Amino acid sequence: MTIKGFTGPDVPVYAEIKDCIRCGMCLPTCPTYRELGQEMDSPRGRIALIKAVADGRLSLDDPDFTLHMDRCLVCRNCETVCPAGVNFSHLMEDTRSQITRSAGNGRSIQERLLRFVILGQIFPYPARLRLLGGILRLYQRSGLQALVRWSGILQRLPGHLDSAEALLPQLSKDFFLPQPEEMPPPPVYPIRRVALFSGCIQSLIFADVNRATARVLAHNGCQVMAPPLQVCCGALHSHSGETDLARDLARKNLDAFAAAAVDAIIINAAGCGAMLKEYNHLLHDDPVYAARAEEFAAKVKDINEFLADLPLVPPQGRLEWTVTYQDACHLAHAQHIREAPRQVLRSIPGLELIEMVEADYCCGSAGIYNLVQPELSQEILQRKLGHVIDTHAQVVASPNPGCALQIQSGLRQKGLSMRVMHPVEILDRAYRQPAAN
Numbered sequence: 001m002t003i004k005g006f007t008g009p010d011v012p013v014y015a016e017i018k019d020c021i022r023c024g025m026c027l028p029t030c031p032t033y034r035e036l037g038q039e040m041d042s043p044r045g046r047i048a049l050i051k052a053v054a055d056g057r058l059s060l061d062d063p064d065f066t067l068h069m070d071r072c073l074v075c076r077n078c079e080t081v082c083p084a085g086v087n088f089s090h091l092m093e094d095t096r097s098q099i100t101r102s103a104g105n106g107r108s109i110q111e112r113l114l115r116f117v118i119l120g121q122i123f124p125y126p127a128r129l130r131l132l133g134g135i136l137r138l139y140q141r142s143g144l145q146a147l148v149r150w151s152g153i154l155q156r157l158p159g160h161l162d163s164a165e166a167l168l169p170q171l172s173k174d175f176f177l178p179q180p181e182e183m184p185p186p187p188v189y190p191i192r193r194v195a196l197f198s199g200c201i202q203s204l205i206f207a208d209v210n211r212a213t214a215r216v217l218a219h220n221g222c223q224v225m226a227p228p229l230q231v232c233c234g235a236l237h238s239h240s241g242e243t244d245l246a247r248d249l250a251r252k253n254l255d256a257f258a259a260a261a262v263d264a265i266i267i268n269a270a271g272c273g274a275m276l277k278e279y280n281h282l283l284h285d286d287p288v289y290a291a292r293a294e295e296f297a298a299k300v301k302d303i304n305e306f307l308a309d310l311p312l313v314p315p316q317g318r319l320e321w322t323v324t325y326q327d328a329c330h331l332a333h334a335q336h337i338r339e340a341p342r343q344v345l346r347s348i349p350g351l352e353l354i355e356m357v358e359a360d361y362c363c364g365s366a367g368i369y370n371l372v373q374p375e376l377s378q379e380i381l382q383r384k385l386g387h388v389i390d391t392h393a394q395v396v397a398s399p400n401p402g403c404a405l406q407i408q409s410g411l412r413q414k415g416l417s418m419r420v421m422h423p424v425e426i427l428d429r430a431y432r433q434p435a436a437n
Ligand code: SF4
Pocket: 019, 020, 021, 022, 023, 024, 025, 026, 027, 043, 044, 047, 078, 081, 082, 083, 084, 085, 086
């Protein structure tokens, strides 16, 4: 079937397509162009393809169109250098929404099933996510994981099960639940009242990052609460073209945070933060939620951004660590936050911050990209890992769980012992060190 043009909701805005002046400045910054060397896997090439569909010269259900769109990481590296201010992520998310809705989009049955199960049946439901987390934790702790890896059985099964399994990090001993029991005691005279957005991956895999975030906020005079009915932010869904699911999740979060009379909504995951700050765009034509989404988005603060604005209570303990910082794409390119995490790290006595080359280059994680495009994701990761390793730092500071998982798995595969930590975890560790004399 040939589908001419885009239709229905989430049509890529033609004026935004035409913003591209075809200068090519984005090409060297684009990870897929650098790896594959093809114009159609560059931002400029992808915009040309989107325009061809909009003009009716190319069919929306052309499998090659889907291929080049799906290879994009939505890392937004291209937006940072674009002199015309093209909002590439909006174009790509709308385009993927169109592809997802077109039945014959060229995606394999296996990939559709993976998207349906992960995005549609697991992530929107916190209880199911925790159940899956519990099963995986049992798999790891019972010794079954070691046996499966030793047997090499996954390499003989269809799909990319072996590469997906290799990404599996150690799950947290105790998952983080957005409940009052998880919150530190409030300061006697709180200077701010804030709500913590706990995130789904963060709560299962990096639960201690959430606990460290709450402790650091309390140490800096904040009263912290976490609305219990919050759900996944919808970033994975939005990037994958599951826009209706992303909207449903956004509405649930707006309801969950509605009663929280707070000064700020704090998030420690860069990808989720970028999504939450765009709820106003996602729900801009929703008659009930548009105004609430605007108000909510204005209150969202990345933890690094929030701490750097306070000013921060200086840590008294020393950490004699060498640390390199990795700019997560969705913090640097989407939220334009680069200095704040470095400021947080530099505030720690004894800590030496070593800059890596291309610190803001994508690591290839990108939501479920490392599951649906495993080979390309690994190639992109190798470039990043090379830069990380060249610093010889003891710790890689990463402000995003997806990047932390990706880099951790790459280091593990190379048998390296560098640790990956969130900047706020490092700060929390410094606060808990005895004061230096
Ligand atoms: S830098 Fe911007 S204007 Fe130039 S080709 Fe890339 S997307 Fe188009």
